[in-house]
Amino acid sequence: MPNNSNYHAATLLARHNRFVVSVQWPDGSVTPAHCPNTGSLKTVLAPPQPCWVQATPHNKLPHRVVALQTGGTWVGIYPLLANTLVAKALAQGALAPFSDYNHAQAEVPYLPGHRADFCLTAATGRRCWVEAKSVSMATDSIAQFPDSVSARATKHLHGLIEMVKRGDAASVIFVVQRADCQHFSPAAGLDPAFATALGQAIAAGVTVYAYSCQVTQKGIALHQPLAVKV
Numbered sequence: 001m002p003n004n005s006n007y008h009a010a011t012l013l014a015r016h017n018r019f020v021v022s023v024q025w026p027d028g029s030v031t032p033a034h035c036p037n038t039g040s041l042k043t044v045l046a047p048p049q050p051c052w053v054q055a056t057p058h059n060k061l062p063h064r065v066v067a068l069q070t071g072g073t074w075v076g077i078y079p080l081l082a083n084t085l086v087a088k089a090l091a092q093g094a095l096a097p098f099s100d101y102n103h104a105q106a107e108v109p110y111l112p113g114h115r116a117d118f119c120l121t122a123a124t125g126r127r128c129w130v131e132a133k134s135v136s137m138a139t140d141s142i143a144q145f146p147d148s149v150s151a152r153a154t155k156h157l158h159g160l161i162e163m164v165k166r167g168d169a170a171s172v173i174f175v176v177q178r179a180d181c182q183h184f185s186p187a188a189g190l191d192p193a194f195a196t197a198l199g200q201a202i203a204a205g206v207t208v209y210a211y212s213c214q215v216t217q218k219g220i221a222l223h224q225p226l227a228v229k230v
Helices: 080-091 151-165 192-204
Strands: 008-015 020-024 030-034 049-055 063-070 073-076 101-111 114-122 127-135 142-145 169-176 183-186 207-216 219-228
Touching (some): 008 063, 073 207, 080 114, 080 169, 127 151, 151 169, 183 192, 192 207
Parallel strands (some): 030 063, 169 207, 183 219
Antiparallel strands (some): 008 020, 020 030, 063 073, 114 127
């Protein structure tokens, strides 16, 4: 399930703020590019380092960095790709845990101030509310999320817990945009509130899945399921 994009090779020289980096092209020229990941990019960002860049001619900055190479591993850093990959996998029936659901709708409001990445509906009418989370950080072959405090992600978990209490199903899918991890765990040391909420969500009946990705210059694709250890 690749995103069907061919990326251009460059070198990331520096991150100037959450949104802007400098990249050097093979001809030696240096230009600004958009950094789509506003997190810390902990364990991933280590300039100067090879990167893959996508043309974005209609945006304010004409290029976007989508992957970085760190420690010999390519890591996707474009969070929205997590939703794209999950959407394609659901459409193709490639995610076994959701095989009972035959309809998927994206960006669906469900509680005041809450909007699910996906609402799945089964033939029986049963609904499943799904949040997709992009993961780039890894420590000792353990994929971890978040890479900085994320009150928003914690809020999402509490919303899913409420929907389970109301009789619906709910799930979180962690899309690990790298292929060098053995399992997934919450980054309790960076965001203890999120780690606590994830444990509460699982106890309440929210199902949690993680999938690694293959990251190549031709695109990023879901690869295989990872064990989730909380």
